[in-house]
Amino acid sequence: MTTTATVPVLDLEAKLELYRVQVALRQFEKRAYDLFLENFVKGTSHLSLGQEAIAAGFAAAMRSDDYTFATYRGHAHTLARGVPMTPVLAELMGRTNGLMAGKGGSMHLTSVEHGVMGSYAIIGAHLPIACGAAWSAQYRGTEQVAVCFFGDGSTNIGAFHEALNFAAIWKLPVVFVCENNLWMEYTRTTEITAVPNPAADRASAYGLESIIVDGNDVDAVYEVAAAAMTRARAGEGPSLIEALTYRHGGHSRADPGKYRPDEEVAEWLAKDPIPMYHARLLTEGATEAQLVEIELSVAAEVEKATEEAKAGPTPGADLLMKDVWADGGSAWRN
Amino acid sequence: MAQLTFREAIARGIAQEMRRDESVLAIGEDIGAAGGVFKGTVGLFEEFGPVRVRDTPISEQAILGAAMGAAMTGLKPIAEIMFSDFFAVCWDIVVNEIAKSRYMTNGQMTFPLVIRSGNGGGLRFGAQHSQSVENWAMMVPGLKVVVPSNALDVIGLMAAAVRDPDPVIFLEAKALYASKMEVPDGDIVDTLGTAKVLRQGTDATVVALGAMVPKALKAAEELASMGIDCTVVDVRSLVPLDTKTILREISATGRLFTVEENPRLCGWGGELSSIASEEIFYDLDGPIVRITTPHIPLPAADALEDMAIPSVQRIVATVSQSMNA
The missing domain is CATH 3.40.50.920 (Rossmann fold)
Structure with missing residues (x-):
């Protein structure tokens, strides 16, 4: 199989938007972390700091009615589809103005109206579910595409392999995106995986092209994403893309990530997608003032979302027993 | 009126709903041309074709994940797990994903799907193909659980399960597949939650x-x-x-x-x-x-x-x- 799709070239305006999205994801998650330290954000959270280019690049290549399936590390993918910051932050804080009124939390962000069909916290589970949404699109003939993001660790669970085979035999319009940040939780992925590239090296087993992209280069991500989406819409079946990246922090909020060698962290910090893109845009005609303006407006947005989220009421008992069933209730007997 | 076996009633119930509603699809292992290992889907492939009655690989997580993803995007899938013992290899999709997602998303998602499965003993299949798992399913918030005992109820409860907007586990007692009874002609629709x-x-x-x-x-x-x-x-x-x-x-x-x-x-x-x-x-x-x-x-x-x-x-x-x- 070869990549035949032509990808539309992004103009400067579109690239400034890619910059804005990445900056928004970065500033949002930094604020989320601060609010955790201040005990406003409870429970656990898994940040995408350093991995923003993947979320931004894919979201830019998606149609508004396409489906996103994310993991517990899903803040970035949710925001990148256009979900406003306030409900996401309020969800992290367990408030009624949260995206799911506080009933899902950080690991389960969902906004059906934005095509964010859930964030799933059982490793690998959402790959088959993304197949289902793609099967539905195929049956209904809508040319929608399901994009399913997961980490390198997911490639060693059975559901990954079931889903890849299933998508391939049914030629489903689904794009599987492995965000390979080199570490499966606290263990180096190559130490517990039979092949060096956990997704790309498995692609041939399902008759798919082996695709690796620099996940810290948003332009490259966009190109590979757009090509895969075009193939999927044309009925050419699934794609499996491995995006190489690095998380700047630990696995979850409880993890300082000390198991990683200092020089490796330094090497990847030097490849931070946001300063890299900032520098590139300056060479492509953007002005420093334009970029600073974007950063400041995002900072104001984060500030406003923080205040709005903090002002949200905590949920009352009325929510507790709601929405187990489609009738809105939870009755299991008469 | 016609004499109908329990297994024929399953196919009749599914066919009744598939004729009524194009968003109803059936998937599972060997359910297509083979008609199901228990012959519960005989005739469906011939009537509705390979797009609506689709064979799957032996991938129970993929089968139920596909059903879930299809249900959340507007379809009404009927998925078969051949033996209910096999729920153990896809229970995550049932319990953590299908059952919880409506609640977790504050009602953003609805899962109008049916998971049918051959359940229970009496066929001398041994411990991994004979157990009764109704108690597994019953204890999970977010799942409806239906267990018919005769051919008439199979048709009516299947129709009710397909039309219900929530996920329904439909357990078919393997020991009853060959049982027969007189069943009236025409559409039969029953009500969930009625003894x-x-x-x-x-x-x-x-x-x-x-x-x-x-x-x-x-x-x-x-x-x-x-x-x-x-x-x-x-x-x-x-x-x-x-x-x-x-x-x-x-x-x-x-x-x-x-x-x-x-x-x-x-x-x-x-x-x-x-x-x-x-x-x-x-x-x-x-x-x-x-x-x-x-x-x-x-x-x-x-x-x-x-x-x-x-x-x-x-x-x-x-x-x-x-x-x-």
Whole structure:
């Protein structure tokens, strides 16, 4: 199989938007972390700091009615589809103005109206579910595409392999995106995986092209994403893309990530997608003032979302027993 | 009217709904041209074609994940898990994903899907192809659980399950696949969450489910000849549970016997006993007695399996001993 799709070239305006999205994801998650330290954000959270280019690049290549399936590390993918910051932050804080009124939390962000069909916290589970949404699109003939993001660790669970085979035999319009940040939780992925590239090296087993992209280069991500989406819409079946990246922090909020060698962290910090893109845009005609303006407006947005989220009421008992069933209730007997 | 087997009723129920609604699709292992390993989908492939009746690989997580993803985007899939024992390899999708996602998303998602599965023993298949898992499904918030005991109920409850906006686990007692009954022509639609009183008595109420229902009815006949007049209630639906009908019938006789194929611990009868104790304690004239498979994996040998699963003889003996104590 070869990549035949032509990808539309992004103009400067579109690239400034890619910059804005990445900056928004970065500033949002930094604020989320601060609010955790201040005990406003409870429970656990898994940040995408350093991995923003993947979320931004894919979201830019998606149609508004396409489906996103994310993991517990899903803040970035949710925001990148256009979900406003306030409900996401309020969800992290367990408030009624949260995206799911506080009933899902950080690991389960969902906004059906934005095509964010859930964030799933059982490793690998959402790959088959993304197949289902793609099967539905195929049956209904809508040319929608399901994009399913997961980490390198997911490639060693059975559901990954079931889903890849299933998508391939049914030629489903689904794009599987492995965000390979080199570490499966606290263990180096190559130490517990039979092949060096956990997704790309498995692609041939399902008759798919082996695709690796620099996940810290948003332009490259966009190109590979757009090509895969075009193939999927044309009925050419699934794609499996491995995006190489690095998380700047630990696995979850409880993890300082000390198991990683200092020089490796330094090497990847030097490849931070946001300063890299900032520098590139300056060479492509953007002005420093334009970029600073974007950063400041995002900072104001984060500030406003923080205040709005903090002002949200905590949920009352009325929510507790709601929405187990489609009738809105939870009755299991008469 | 036509004589219909339980397995033919499954195909008829599915076909009835597929004709009515193009968003109803069927998937599973060998359900297409092969008609299902238990022949529960015979004729569907021929009538609806390979797009709506689709064979899958042996990938239970993919089957149920596909059903979930399709349901959340507007379709009404009917997925088959060949043997209910195989729920163990895809239980994550059922419990963590399908059952919880509506609640977690504050009602943003709806899952109008049916998971049908061959359930229970009696076929000498041994411990990995014979167990009754209704108690697994019943204990999960967010799942509806239906267990028909005859061909007529299969059609009507299948229609109700397909039309219900929530996920329904539809357990087909393998021991009943060959059972036959007269079924009227035309569309049949039943109601979830309704128990049926199959026999009205005055001395004791026997509450049974699935393959235990015909045994309970036979036992009631024998008990009647011994002077013990039993009511027999077919639970049909574990979630929602028709406690109104069941408790009313227990109160009327003052005695409750459950007949359960599931292994004893945490069987549905335990929950029913607890409800009866809390709510109609003063209507009871004697101890609640549960007749269940012992808490063991099911053995393969016919002699052993027959000892394990509640039999007509065991029901008769247990009820008569308890009533005469």
